Every structure is written in structure tokens, then in C-alpha cells.
Amino acid sequence: MINIGIIGIGRIGRVHGESISNHVKNAQVKAVADPFLNENSIAWANSLGIKETYTNYKKILADPTIDAVLICASTDQHSPLSIEALQAGKHVFCEKPIDHSIEKIKEVLKVVETSGKKYQVGFNRRFDHNFKAIQEAVAAGQIGKQQIIKITSRDPEPPSIDYVKISGGMFLDMTIHDFDMVRYLSGSEVEEVYAAGSVTVDPAIGQAGDVDTAIITLKLANGATAVIDNCRQACYGYDQRAEVFGTNGAISIKNDSSSNAVFSGKNGVVAEKPLFFFLERYMNAYADEIASFVNAIIKDTPTLVTAQDGLEPVLIGLAAQKSAAENRPISLKEIRAAYGL
Amino acid sequence: MINIGIIGIGRIGRVHGESISNHVKNAQVKAVADPFLNENSIAWANSLGIKETYTNYKKILADPTIDAVLICASTDQHSPLSIEALQAGKHVFCEKPIDHSIEKIKEVLKVVETSGKKYQVGFNRRFDHNFKAIQEAVAAGQIGKQQIIKITSRDPEPPSIDYVKISGGMFLDMTIHDFDMVRYLSGSEVEEVYAAGSVTVDPAIGQAGDVDTAIITLKLANGATAVIDNCRQACYGYDQRAEVFGTNGAISIKNDSSSNAVFSGKNGVVAEKPLFFFLERYMNAYADEIASFVNAIIKDTPTLVTAQDGLEPVLIGLAAQKSAAENRPISLKEIRAAYGL
Amino acid sequence: MINIGIIGIGRIGRVHGESISNHVKNAQVKAVADPFLNENSIAWANSLGIKETYTNYKKILADPTIDAVLICASTDQHSPLSIEALQAGKHVFCEKPIDHSIEKIKEVLKVVETSGKKYQVGFNRRFDHNFKAIQEAVAAGQIGKQQIIKITSRDPEPPSIDYVKISGGMFLDMTIHDFDMVRYLSGSEVEEVYAAGSVTVDPAIGQAGDVDTAIITLKLANGATAVIDNCRQACYGYDQRAEVFGTNGAISIKNDSSSNAVFSGKNGVVAEKPLFFFLERYMNAYADEIASFVNAIIKDTPTLVTAQDGLEPVLIGLAAQKSAAENRPISLKEIRAAYGL
Amino acid sequence: MINIGIIGIGRIGRVHGESISNHVKNAQVKAVADPFLNENSIAWANSLGIKETYTNYKKILADPTIDAVLICASTDQHSPLSIEALQAGKHVFCEKPIDHSIEKIKEVLKVVETSGKKYQVGFNRRFDHNFKAIQEAVAAGQIGKQQIIKITSRDPEPPSIDYVKISGGMFLDMTIHDFDMVRYLSGSEVEEVYAAGSVTVDPAIGQAGDVDTAIITLKLANGATAVIDNCRQACYGYDQRAEVFGTNGAISIKNDSSSNAVFSGKNGVVAEKPLFFFLERYMNAYADEIASFVNAIIKDTPTLVTAQDGLEPVLIGLAAQKSAAENRPISLKEIRAAYGL
Structure with a gap:
């Protein structure tokens, strides 16, 4: 115990x-x-x-x-x-x-x-059943050589402006999960980042010096290109989808709902909205990440999200910030060099 | 506690x-x-x-x-x-x-x-998120007046012949859950049953005096007609679907899988099979039914599956057995009378 | 030409x-x-x-x-x-x-x-891309031995009472297509029919001596059981689905829509309703059945829907009428004998 | 006539x-x-x-x-x-x-x-039922203010190397349709392009000076950002999907198949692959674009794809080529200026 x-x-x-x-x-x-x-x-x-x-x-x-x-x-x-x-x-x-x-x-x-x-970082999505299904298929070679990786990650509602100001910015606060997902799903490292950020949700976020919407393109060491689309607000709920496309096929996941009930009525064929936000969507993943951490302690095995896994997405996030600010692709080499890595 | x-x-x-x-x-x-x-x-x-x-x-x-x-x-x-x-x-x-x-x-x-x-009977499916979504929509009047209720219930594998012999027969062992579902989803009582049973899975089941496949038609007190299709074996896993159709629309549920990942490859667009069997499919429902029972004790409220709810599906099952044996519709009145009910 | x-x-x-x-x-x-x-x-x-x-x-x-x-x-x-x-x-x-x-x-x-x-009967659904996909899979042995066949067939709106009176009744006017589908999908003949009819759409239909809703169970010569559910009115449009379940799997089709666009908004994830009625749904099938007829003339081959294929569903329809009227399963032998067949 | x-x-x-x-x-x-x-x-x-x-x-x-x-x-x-x-x-x-x-x-x-x-350019996808459903919803204001537009466009097989050499490159030959789609779906103009191109399908394409895979980010005049992902080869067929996300919701389309039949078997739940390529996928769109052209002549109305609509995607394509070559975002202003526009 x-x-x-x-x-x-x-x-x-x-x-x-x-x-x-x-x-x-x-x-x-x-x-x-x-x-x-x-x-x-x-x-x-x-x-x-x-x-x-x-x-x-x-x-x-x-x-x-x-x-x-x-x-x-x-x-x-x-x-x-x-x-x-x-x-x-x-x-x-x-x-x-x-x-x-x-x-x-x-x-x-x-x-x-x-x-x-043991040291483990809280990238809970690695323990989600859907993301794991992609990762396992990719790791098993089912999709062949990776070519394109796509992640959609949209929140149901933006954080408060007070939080935005101390959050480190959307790329370090929100997209950081998606950067981790790119590394997790691909099993490869990011070499270059181009981020197109915009303010489409709330001008106050822009006034606080941040963006609330972004398309981020990432070139990976394995030759694949990844693209993340983010928004701080989707009126239909937490939008968490992903796809890895490769020479043998594509594997994709969609959102989870509280039930799969579908109502066919006068106004269309209506399914439920996605689970509202991260607490609902990743409830089981939160338990599983701690179970995994406990297991690593008991069995003395490496944790599944190491301290290095905690560092990399921050580097990518800094590259994305710089890219959005300077409107040019930023090499991770440039970022690493700046920090003596 | x-x-x-x-x-x-x-x-x-x-x-x-x-x-x-x-x-x-x-x-x-x-x-x-x-x-x-x-x-x-x-x-x-x-x-x-x-x-x-x-x-x-x-x-x-x-x-x-x-x-x-x-x-x-x-x-x-x-x-x-x-x-x-x-x-x-x-x-x-x-x-x-x-x-x-x-x-x-x-x-x-x-x-x-x-x-x-307090007394509660283990009809766990009433606590499943999907079936509950239908029941709540029906009870809220979303589908209008009920007209047709459909339940598909197929097991991934048949029980042993030894179990078949003491099970009371498919209608009392397996279909009993579906009879409960008809009552639960409709909120109405069954008045007449016609069961067309057959042996398509294993001749030994027939030799044991039972059927392994059935279509059961049930006429309900509220004017709707329900139909259940059962099979003791579906090679793709536990098939648990339902639909209630009424004057304002139809609400339907499909199977759950361990993830919603879909693989597009040379041989088609492949989703996961349904969760294997009742332990996987109704894991959360088992917890929720006990939580509900505990809650009824603590708050001194009626249980959500009463002893009467335990009796009715057995009566319907006996009617189904008699119907399949005599190849005619059996009125529940006839069954009740036979037991002084 | x-x-x-x-x-x-x-x-x-x-x-x-x-x-x-x-x-x-x-x-x-x-x-x-x-x-x-x-x-x-x-x-x-x-x-x-x-x-x-x-x-x-x-x-x-x-x-x-x-x-x-x-x-x-x-x-x-x-x-x-x-x-x-x-x-x-x-x-x-x-x-x-x-x-x-x-x-x-x-x-x-x-x-x-x-x-x-050449003589061909207008059972247009045999030429529909979806129904054909099932038939071809079944005929190719993909589902193994047939066990259960399900057909849902609901119209978007009932015909006029004047038409109801001369239509021959729902079983001969509307369900006749589904009887044909059972024969077409299974490649087998119907041996017994049980029809549970009801009036849930319009009491005037009942007053005209007909039903507007039905569940029809059919026992087939190949050992499978088929079930059809019908309604003269579905508020969401023309509902045309089918499934054949067998020892190697199940193949099913759903409705077609005018586009596959899905809107995710505050009120849910909304897909389009099915195509409105038979003209929209079977537009291509109408052309293909005539093309097939023309082809049979030119190549001097049998038509794909023969005069015999025109007779059988009427016999099944008469059995269904008798079954609903007398509330008992009716053997096709009984019907054939009555007509010296 | x-x-x-x-x-x-x-x-x-x-x-x-x-x-x-x-x-x-x-x-x-x-x-x-x-x-x-x-x-x-x-x-x-x-x-x-x-x-x-x-x-x-x-x-x-x-x-x-x-x-x-x-x-x-x-x-x-x-x-x-x-x-x-x-x-x-x-x-x-x-x-x-x-x-x-x-x-x-x-x-x-x-x-x-x-x-x-009258002059009309052959951007057939504007006449496809699925893309039209998005465009109409967007134009009707159903999704609110546009934020993110996504287009997936992957061919089932690459053209011959001989064709690649004279095609003008992937951006002008293949992506040009997607550039047109961005303009059509958004009703807005492209202001800046960043293209990340790679060679993941066939090294010979790279040797011919072209890319076969790309992620292209486009900043639009209306404040939205669009992203296109392209590949010259998807082993599962022609992949043509799109989504427009805005403040009131998201509308998305998926691929069409020859039927919607789904087979549930031992190896999963298998739907059909997308229609193979543009001839199959856009068969009806080809007819509808000519019908629209004929209609514009008869009624003397503007064509739905004007000569200007023919120019813009080429400008965007040239920007994409330049962006991929120089690895920096390219402003359309820069391209227009170069051509005196």
C-alpha cells in the first residue's frame, strides 16, 4: 500500500x-x-x-x-x-x-x-482510452509510416482574464497538452513550429497579450507533419479529436458523450454534445495516470510521463509563442540553444 | 455508512x-x-x-x-x-x-x-447510461405517444449445456432482462406475448429443450408494440441496442466500445467491436445499481427495481415459453389467472 | 435501342x-x-x-x-x-x-x-445501393448461416383515407415491399407469418378496417426468422433500414440523407433527416430497375424480379392480413392451399 | 436548347x-x-x-x-x-x-x-451536395462568426511522375481545389499563406521538385484561419472532408461511400471505404456544374464560378509554392504586387 x-x-x-x-x-x-x-x-x-x-x-x-x-x-x-x-x-x-x-x-x-x-508529469490525456487506442495502433505499425497528425482541441469556455494573465499564455497553458499528444502519438520529436494565432473569442484576451485561437504546424523528426487547431471556446462543449494518417491508413478518434442515444425528430437526427470539459472527459484518465504512477513505484519501473516529457512541451510552447509573435517558423534547435540544451 | x-x-x-x-x-x-x-x-x-x-x-x-x-x-x-x-x-x-x-x-x-x-432486484441495465437516456427521453414525453419499441439483445457466446439445462430456459435466463427493459423503457405493462423461437446456434441447446434464437412480439397496455430479437451467440460480441419510436420521433442507442477509434485502411473503415459481454458493458451500471440501493436505504425511498419488478418479467417469460411451445400468442391475463394473480 | x-x-x-x-x-x-x-x-x-x-x-x-x-x-x-x-x-x-x-x-x-x-415487377428496392450491399454480402456467404433478418420500414406520412380504402390494406400496399425484401435479402421463402397490427397514427385508418402500425414475424425455409416493423407515419421522414444477422456477423444499412453534414451546436450534434420519401430515397433505384429490365430484353436474360416474385409477397401479405385478423400465426401452406397453389 | x-x-x-x-x-x-x-x-x-x-x-x-x-x-x-x-x-x-x-x-x-x-471555371466541388451543405449553413449564419476552417483532401493514388513534372506542382494542380473551397466555404479572401510541404509518398516526386504532402495555413480577411491537409496518396481512397467552426457551432462533412452498409464481424465493425476518386465522388457535381452553366446562359445570370474565381486560387497556389520554398508565411499582397494586381 x-x-x-x-x-x-x-x-x-x-x-x-x-x-x-x-x-x-x-x-x-x-x-x-x-x-x-x-x-x-x-x-x-x-x-x-x-x-x-x-x-x-x-x-x-x-x-x-x-x-x-x-x-x-x-x-x-x-x-x-x-x-x-x-x-x-x-x-x-x-x-x-x-x-x-x-x-x-x-x-x-x-x-x-x-x-x-520516480517523477511523473500530469499529462492525463496519455491515459485516455481513445488517445491510447491511436497510440497503440501507431506503435504497433498499423498505420505504416506516419505522414500527417491532426489534433483538434477546443475548450467549452475560456478561463477568466485574470487567469489568462498568469497562465503563461494559451500555448503553455492549453496547447501544451496537444504538444504532449503530438509527441505521445507519434513517438517522435518536434523540430520546427509555425503558429498562426488569432483573437476570435474575446478581445480582452488579446488585450491581455494572448491569443484564443490558433493553428499550429509542427514538423517532426520522423518526417511527419502535425497540425493542431485550438480555440478557447466551442459552444458545443469540449472538442477533443485526433487523427494519425500514414502509408497504411488513418486512425482517428472523436468525442465521447454521456450516452450514445440519438433522437430522430422533426428537426433532424440529434446526438448528444461531447462531454462538457476535462473533468467529465478525462475522469477515468485521471485515475489511470495515478494508478500508473503507483504501479511504477511498486514495480520500480520508469514512469510513463517522465520529467523530460515535462520539459519538451514547454520548449515547443515557447517556440509557438515566438512563432506567433514573429510570424515565422521557429526551429526547436534555436529554442534549445537559447536555453543551453 | x-x-x-x-x-x-x-x-x-x-x-x-x-x-x-x-x-x-x-x-x-x-x-x-x-x-x-x-x-x-x-x-x-x-x-x-x-x-x-x-x-x-x-x-x-x-x-x-x-x-x-x-x-x-x-x-x-x-x-x-x-x-x-x-x-x-x-x-x-x-x-x-x-x-x-x-x-x-x-x-x-x-x-x-x-x-x-428495502428490496431491490438486480436488473442492472436500468442503470446503464444508454438505456437510461432512452427512458428519460420517453418519460419526458420527447417521443410523444409510443408506437414501436425495439430491443436487440445478443450474447457473444452461449452458456454451457449444463447451465442451459438449469437456467429455466432462454426466455427466463436471458430475455428476462429485455422483458424488464420493455417495462422500464415504456413505463407500461405487457398484455400479450408471441415468441418465435429457433435453434440456430447449437443443436445441443435444442436437444436440451431450449431455443437459442428468438423474435418476441409484445403488445403493451399503452397501445405500443414491442419486439425483442435474441440470440445466444453473436460472433462480434455483446449486442445491446434499443429504440423507442413514437409520434414525435424515435430515440435509439447503439453498442459501446472500449474506444471510438476508427481505422481507415485498404479493407474498409473499421471501428471497434462492442464491449465483449455484460461485465464489460455494464461495469458502471453494476456500481450504480448498488449505489441506488444504498441511497434508497439511507433516504428511506422506494428502490428503483421493486420486488414487483422482479415478478413481472418472470410472468412474461412464462408467457413467452408457452407461446413458443404452442405457437400462438399468449395473453398475460391467462398466465396471471393460472397463478391466482 | x-x-x-x-x-x-x-x-x-x-x-x-x-x-x-x-x-x-x-x-x-x-x-x-x-x-x-x-x-x-x-x-x-x-x-x-x-x-x-x-x-x-x-x-x-x-x-x-x-x-x-x-x-x-x-x-x-x-x-x-x-x-x-x-x-x-x-x-x-x-x-x-x-x-x-x-x-x-x-x-x-x-x-x-x-x-x-420478359416480365418484371416494380420492386424497386432491389435496385437500391444499400439493400443491394446487404444482398450481395449475404449471397457471398459473408454473414454465414442466416439467423435473424430485420427490416424497418416507416413512411413519412400516411396516404389519404380514400386511398387506404382501395389500397388492399397496409400489408398489401406498403409491407409488400418489405416482404419482397425478406425474400430478396435472404434468398429464401417465407413459411409462416405472425402479424401484430395496431392503429397508432390515425383512428380513421382503423375505422376504414386497416392498421397503420405493425410488427410482422416471418419464419423462413432456411431456418432464419425475419421481423418487419412498419408505421404509416414517422415524423422524421422515410425510415428504411435493414439488417441480416448470421453466424459470421451482421450486416446492416441505415437511411440516406441529402448530405452527410453534421452540425455541432448548443443543442446537440445534429445530422440531417433521412431523405423524405420513396421518390427521393429510391430515385436511382427507379432508373436502375428499368435499366435492368432493358438489359434483360437486349441480352435475353431473365428479369431480376419475375412474375413469381410478384406473386409471393401478395401471398405473404394475405397471410399477414389473416394473422392480424385472427391473432394467430398463419402458415403459407394454408394460404397456398386456399388458392390451389 | x-x-x-x-x-x-x-x-x-x-x-x-x-x-x-x-x-x-x-x-x-x-x-x-x-x-x-x-x-x-x-x-x-x-x-x-x-x-x-x-x-x-x-x-x-x-x-x-x-x-x-x-x-x-x-x-x-x-x-x-x-x-x-x-x-x-x-x-x-x-x-x-x-x-x-x-x-x-x-x-x-x-x-x-x-x-x-458567360465564363465558368471547373471548380466542380462547389456543386457537391456535402460541400454545398456547409456553404449554405455558413452563408445562412448558422455557425456565427467563422473562426477555423479545416479541409482534408487526399488522393487515392499519385499521378505519374511525367504528369507531376508538367502539373505546375501539387499546390497548383491538387490543392487549387482546396484553395477554391476555402474561398467558397468562407465567402472570404485569403490574405496570407504558410505551407509546410514534405515528400512522404514517393521520393521521385521530390526529385521532380515537388512535394506530395502538405499542411497549408491560410489567414483570411474575415479573421478566420483555414488549414488544409493534403496527401497525394491515401490507401483507403479519396479523402474529402471539411469543417467550418464558428461562434455558434461547427459544421462538418465526411466522405461518401457506395453504400452505408456496415458489417459487424470477428474483426470489428466495418464500413465501406470512401468512393474511390473524383470521378466517383463528384459524378453528380460534374453534371450539376454544367447544368448551372447552362442555366446562367439561359437566364443571363452570372456564373457561380467566375473568371475571377479562377484567378484567386492560382495566386494562393503561387503563394503556397513560395512559402514552402522559402519556409516563411507569404502575404497575398506580395504576390499580387508582383503581378501588378
Whole structure:
């Protein structure tokens, strides 16, 4: 039985707490910590049988019976907490992104390497049944040599402008998942990025210096070209589709709905909208990523989303930002060189 | 927290044990009992944190801290165990069917009535997301006045001949779920049944006196006609579809798959087969039916599948058997009269 | 070049006239005849380049340059015109049904046999791309041994009560196409029929002595069971689906729409309704059936829908009528015996 | 009745000849001309009732009874024949592209303007039922403000290397249809193009100086961004899909197949491959574009694909070529300026 401590019990911390309690074998949440701990959050913890609730995360790090830590604090805390937890001898699961700063991610990577502890980044979509079906088919050679990879990723609603301002921008906050998907589905690395960004949802997002809509073209080391289309708002819900096309065929996934019921009536043949947003769509994936992390600890195998997997999408995101800003394709070599990688 | 005892930990007993441990809030399995208890089953129980494992179910009934009992023993034990558990003051969840004998079901109904305890029958499909989507649309009046109800229900593989011989026959063992679905989706009662049965899967099933394929037509009290098509074997997996057609439109559901990935290749555009069988297809429904049962206990509300709901499909099944045997439509009145109902 | 005369230029006669002019190679309409010929119909004929327009069909039969006749008059004229045309040495394409009277159909069959002329009945659905895809797969053995055949056939709107009264009843007017489909898809003959009819669309149809909704179960000589569901009105349009299920799999077809466009919006994911009715749905099939008839004449091969194919569905329809009236399964042997067949 | 002459009766010339004979009202092919006229092509013409067959197209231009000319000769002949035919007083339907040379297209535009004759370019996809369904929904405001437009366009097999060498390159030969689609679906103009081209199908195509795979991003005047993905070879057939996403929803189309039959078997749930290539997929569109051209002549209305519509996609194609070659986004302004537009 792996004892887990969760640092940060906002929305995503609670998702993990509940899915560990309900779905993850051989693991239990022993303690949670949050500086804004209150009656409500204590009651939530107790309802899951979690007895230890702290405002100070250091109590979790100091508890020798806790094997692993989930870092679900705000993004700016991800890298310092990662380092501190690893140094305290804990296995670490860190929500994405590790950091917006490449320098800080590099520090985390250094500590991961020397710590001998497991480190996994929260790219939950790798554990989704649909995306996995593509990845497995591609890895098994079913589609032959890859030629074109397409990802559609649209949110049902934009974040608040306050969040937009601290998010690192759409490419680092939202598209980062899609950059990870390109790497995951292709099993290859990105060499060049061209991003065409626009503001079509809310002018305030533009005024905050960000885009809310984008088409991003990525040239891959394996010779394939990937294209991502993003929008911060789709009125019909969370749009999460992908396709890998190759010499032996194409494999594609579409959205999931709460049922497959179809109503044929006077106004057409109507199916349900996609599941609303990431919590609904990736509910099972959240449980499976933690189960996978727990499994890596127990069996002492590499995690399926390594610290390096946490670094790469941030580099791609920085390239996309630069590309959109300068309206030219940006080589990843250029980005790596700038950061001494 | 509702304490539950499970009597019988074969396949379906274990499904319930695991889903309660993993998914059902406000409930825990305190004890299991099985006459064939062995190392393996004890280990299984312990892995879920169930400490009390008995060969004699009476220990469960005698435990005053146990609130509710799940009866997952063989069918011939369902009705006596139901009565004994109710009389011991337990709420009872009983796997379907309550019994093949109408007389025994009547006895159970009598005890349920006087016991003041909750009683729920294991018609799990009522808790499936797809079937529920139809039921809710119909109940909300979306399809208008019902005209035609269609259910396709085909298993991926036939049971063993040994099981066929004691199963009560396909209509009582397999179609019984579809009879329940007709009642659930329509919200109406069956008045007449015509069953055309045949043996197309395995002659040995015919030699055992049963059919393995059937088309069953049911005339309903609300004026609609329902039709069920059954087969004990579909080479592509568990086929579970339904449609309700009415004056304002038709609502239909199709099968679920493990992913919605579609592969376009030289040989066509290939989607995944349906989920293999009932354990895969109705995994969530099994958890939800117990959650619903627990909820009915906690909130003291009627269960969503009553003892009466356990009786009706058996009556319809007996009518279907008689119809297939005599090759004529059988009125439910005729069946009810024969049993003094 | 086959010269064709069309007798009767109501709706279906015009469909054939136009499709021959536009789509059928090696054939042309030389003359049309209709007792209600007027300015409008003459203009229609001229617009297709048809110069000869008569009120008296006998002028068509007397024209030695006309090779073949299409009988598109009212149903009661089908059999006498068939006989007269065959005796005049014409190949005959006759709209369905040949007649409601088995005696009259038998007379037609006798004349067909001795005439040495081609005779084809207008079961247009045999020439539809979707139904053909099923038939070809079944005939090729792709589904293995047939077990269950399902046909859904619902009209977008009921005919007028005046038409209902002379139509011969729903089973002979509408279901007759589905009876033909059962024979066509299965390649087998019907041995027994059970029809559960009801009036759910319009009480006036019931007052006229007919049903407007039905589930018909058919036991086939090849061991399979077929089931047809019919309704005179589906608010979402013409519903024409089918499925053949066998030991190696199931093949099914769904409706066609005017485009496959799907709109994802706030209210769901909306596809188009089915094509409205038979003219839209079977436009190409109407052309292909005549092309097939023309081809049979030119190559001197049997027609793909013979006079015998015209007789069988009427027998099945009579069995269905009797079954619904007497509420019992009716053997086709019983029907055949009654007509000395 | 509009009399038509066809210049060039290779593959596409014959498609038009047959569809005019079979499907286009108020028009007939009076003459065809082809320098390579032979027994075979004369027999083909005669079979359609076309009596006048010439090796010299000037005979068509000299025939005062011929109203309109279809230019189906090789691409290098399109612009000189357009000019000559217009000057001979004929309405002109010209296969795409008008020319690879902007200068020559400009000359054609000048003659079109002064001639007072109809001129239509052969962008057949505008007349396809699926693409039209998107265009109509967009034009009707159903999707709100456009944000993202996606077009997938993949051929089943690459052209010969000989053809590749004279084709003008993939962007001008194949993608040109997709550039037209972007303009047609959006009703807006392209302002900037970024093309990422690669060679993934056949190295010989690369050696011939062309690409066979591409992702092209287009920024539109209306604020939307479009993305096209192309490949010269998809092993599953002709892949022609599109989607327009906007503030009120997304509308998308998928491929057409010869039937919608689906086979569920041991290896999955298998639908048919898309229709093989453009002749199969756009059969009806070819007829409808000529019917539309004929209609514009008869009613003296503008054609639905003007000479200007013939120019724009070539400009976009030249921008795409330049973008791929120089690996930077190219403004259409830059291209227009280079050609004095």
C-alpha cells in the first residue's frame, strides 16, 4: 500500500483525492495540505477517510510513512515543491506544466536524476482510452509510416482574464497538452513550429497579450507533419479529436458523450454534445495516470510521463509563442540553444 | 455508512464486492459468505479490505451491524435467502431472477410487504447510461405517444449445456432482462406475448429443450408494440441496442466500445467491436445499481427495481415459453389467472 | 435501342419517363398513354422529347415499333393490362403489386409463361445501393448461416383515407415491399407469418378496417426468422433500414440523407433527416430497375424480379392480413392451399 | 436548347459529354473536337448521339449554331482556347486551372470582361451536395462568426511522375481545389499563406521538385484561419472532408461511400471505404456544374464560378509554392504586387 500526500486541494487536487480513494488499487491518501484549508476542505478530506489535513505542506514531506507526493499547487510552486519533495525522499507526481521557466525545469530534471525517485508529469490525456487506442495502433505499425497528425482541441469556455494573465499564455497553458499528444502519438520529436494565432473569442484576451485561437504546424523528426487547431471556446462543449494518417491508413478518434442515444425528430437526427470539459472527459484518465504512477513505484519501473516529457512541451510552447509573435517558423534547435540544451 | 454482507461470491458477487469497494459511497462490504470459500476467495476479500469471510451465510444474517445483504447465490437460493434475510431484518438486494417459480416469488413479495425493508432486484441495465437516456427521453414525453419499441439483445457466446439445462430456459435466463427493459423503457405493462423461437446456434441447446434464437412480439397496455430479437451467440460480441419510436420521433442507442477509434485502411473503415459481454458493458451500471440501493436505504425511498419488478418479467417469460411451445400468442391475463394473480 | 411505351403517367409513370430519358442507356420512351391526358401532361411528355401522347393505351399496344410497355396505371388495371400487353407481343414492366387477387396473378403468370416475353415487377428496392450491399454480402456467404433478418420500414406520412380504402390494406400496399425484401435479402421463402397490427397514427385508418402500425414475424425455409416493423407515419421522414444477422456477423444499412453534414451546436450534434420519401430515397433505384429490365430484353436474360416474385409477397401479405385478423400465426401452406397453389 | 461543343475528349471531356447527355436539361452536345480523335472516341461520341466529331476545334468555333464551348484540353491550352472561343462569340466553360501563368489569366479576364459572354471555371466541388451543405449553413449564419476552417483532401493514388513534372506542382494542380473551397466555404479572401510541404509518398516526386504532402495555413480577411491537409496518396481512397467552426457551432462533412452498409464481424465493425476518386465522388457535381452553366446562359445570370474565381486560387497556389520554398508565411499582397494586381 503506497501512502500518498496531496499538496494543494483545489479542483485538480480533489479530483486526484477522489479518484485515488475510489479507483486506485494499492494506494491511499494519507494526508493533504493546502494553505487555504478550511472547514469545507477538511470535511471533504474526512469524507474520503483522509484524517491528516495540514495548512503546511512541510508536514507531509516530514512524514516518513508517506511514499509519494502529488503536487497540485499553483504552477509557480510546481518546480520548487518538486525539488523539495524529491529531496525529502518522496516520489513525485507533478501537475503540468513543471514550470514556465526552462531554467527551473532544468533544475528539477537535475534533482530527479540524482534522487533515484520516480517523477511523473500530469499529462492525463496519455491515459485516455481513445488517445491510447491511436497510440497503440501507431506503435504497433498499423498505420505504416506516419505522414500527417491532426489534433483538434477546443475548450467549452475560456478561463477568466485574470487567469489568462498568469497562465503563461494559451500555448503553455492549453496547447501544451496537444504538444504532449503530438509527441505521445507519434513517438517522435518536434523540430520546427509555425503558429498562426488569432483573437476570435474575446478581445480582452488579446488585450491581455494572448491569443484564443490558433493553428499550429509542427514538423517532426520522423518526417511527419502535425497540425493542431485550438480555440478557447466551442459552444458545443469540449472538442477533443485526433487523427494519425500514414502509408497504411488513418486512425482517428472523436468525442465521447454521456450516452450514445440519438433522437430522430422533426428537426433532424440529434446526438448528444461531447462531454462538457476535462473533468467529465478525462475522469477515468485521471485515475489511470495515478494508478500508473503507483504501479511504477511498486514495480520500480520508469514512469510513463517522465520529467523530460515535462520539459519538451514547454520548449515547443515557447517556440509557438515566438512563432506567433514573429510570424515565422521557429526551429526547436534555436529554442534549445537559447536555453543551453 | 451502510454495512453490507454478500452471500455468494462467484462472478457476480465479486463484481458487486469490487464495485462497492471502489465506487459506492456511504457503503462498505463488511462480510462475505460462500459455501465454497477457499484461499483464493479469502485473498480476494482481504484485498478489498473485507475481513469477515464465512462459509455459512447465517453468520451474516446474525450480525446486527450488517444493514443490507446482497444475494448472489445460485438462482434456486434467491427466494429462500430473500425471505430469510428480510426476516432477519436486513435490506435485500437480490440478483435476478427472484425465482423461476411464481409461487415462490409470491411468497417473497408477501414477506417484502410486511417486512418494511428495502428490496431491490438486480436488473442492472436500468442503470446503464444508454438505456437510461432512452427512458428519460420517453418519460419526458420527447417521443410523444409510443408506437414501436425495439430491443436487440445478443450474447457473444452461449452458456454451457449444463447451465442451459438449469437456467429455466432462454426466455427466463436471458430475455428476462429485455422483458424488464420493455417495462422500464415504456413505463407500461405487457398484455400479450408471441415468441418465435429457433435453434440456430447449437443443436445441443435444442436437444436440451431450449431455443437459442428468438423474435418476441409484445403488445403493451399503452397501445405500443414491442419486439425483442435474441440470440445466444453473436460472433462480434455483446449486442445491446434499443429504440423507442413514437409520434414525435424515435430515440435509439447503439453498442459501446472500449474506444471510438476508427481505422481507415485498404479493407474498409473499421471501428471497434462492442464491449465483449455484460461485465464489460455494464461495469458502471453494476456500481450504480448498488449505489441506488444504498441511497434508497439511507433516504428511506422506494428502490428503483421493486420486488414487483422482479415478478413481472418472470410472468412474461412464462408467457413467452408457452407461446413458443404452442405457437400462438399468449395473453398475460391467462398466465396471471393460472397463478391466482 | 429499345422503344418503350408507358401506360399511366401519374406520379410513378412520370418518374420512369424522366429516369429513362435521363439515365437509361439503350432505351427511349416513344409513347405515353393516359385516359386523363391533358395539356400539362402533354407538355411534360414533349419536354422529354416524347412526341406520341395518347388517351387510349391500345395505340401503344398496336405500335409494332414499341418493344416494351411499362404499366403504371392504377392497381386494378395491372393484371388485365399485363395480359393484354404480353398478348400484343410486348415485354412488360408492371408496377407492384400485379394484383390483390391471387386468381388474377395466376392468370398473368400463365400468360407470361407462354408468351416468351420478359416480365418484371416494380420492386424497386432491389435496385437500391444499400439493400443491394446487404444482398450481395449475404449471397457471398459473408454473414454465414442466416439467423435473424430485420427490416424497418416507416413512411413519412400516411396516404389519404380514400386511398387506404382501395389500397388492399397496409400489408398489401406498403409491407409488400418489405416482404419482397425478406425474400430478396435472404434468398429464401417465407413459411409462416405472425402479424401484430395496431392503429397508432390515425383512428380513421382503423375505422376504414386497416392498421397503420405493425410488427410482422416471418419464419423462413432456411431456418432464419425475419421481423418487419412498419408505421404509416414517422415524423422524421422515410425510415428504411435493414439488417441480416448470421453466424459470421451482421450486416446492416441505415437511411440516406441529402448530405452527410453534421452540425455541432448548443443543442446537440445534429445530422440531417433521412431523405423524405420513396421518390427521393429510391430515385436511382427507379432508373436502375428499368435499366435492368432493358438489359434483360437486349441480352435475353431473365428479369431480376419475375412474375413469381410478384406473386409471393401478395401471398405473404394475405397471410399477414389473416394473422392480424385472427391473432394467430398463419402458415403459407394454408394460404397456398386456399388458392390451389 | 443550348448547343454545346466540347474541345478535348480525354477523361474529363468524356465525363462532361456523358453527364450532359444523361443529366443536363436544356442542353445537348452538338460537336466534339480532339486532335487525337480515333475510332474509339468517334464510337463513344456516336453512342451519345453526337454526330459531329472533329480533329480541329476551329470547326466548333466556326459553327454558328453552337452556343457554348467546354474547354477540356490540356492545361497549357486553357487560356488561348478561352480567348479564342470568347472572341468567336461562345460562352465558355473552362476546366481548372485557367492557366499556371498569372499574365495569361489576366488576358483571359480582360477578354471575358469585354466579351459579354458567360465564363465558368471547373471548380466542380462547389456543386457537391456535402460541400454545398456547409456553404449554405455558413452563408445562412448558422455557425456565427467563422473562426477555423479545416479541409482534408487526399488522393487515392499519385499521378505519374511525367504528369507531376508538367502539373505546375501539387499546390497548383491538387490543392487549387482546396484553395477554391476555402474561398467558397468562407465567402472570404485569403490574405496570407504558410505551407509546410514534405515528400512522404514517393521520393521521385521530390526529385521532380515537388512535394506530395502538405499542411497549408491560410489567414483570411474575415479573421478566420483555414488549414488544409493534403496527401497525394491515401490507401483507403479519396479523402474529402471539411469543417467550418464558428461562434455558434461547427459544421462538418465526411466522405461518401457506395453504400452505408456496415458489417459487424470477428474483426470489428466495418464500413465501406470512401468512393474511390473524383470521378466517383463528384459524378453528380460534374453534371450539376454544367447544368448551372447552362442555366446562367439561359437566364443571363452570372456564373457561380467566375473568371475571377479562377484567378484567386492560382495566386494562393503561387503563394503556397513560395512559402514552402522559402519556409516563411507569404502575404497575398506580395504576390499580387508582383503581378501588378
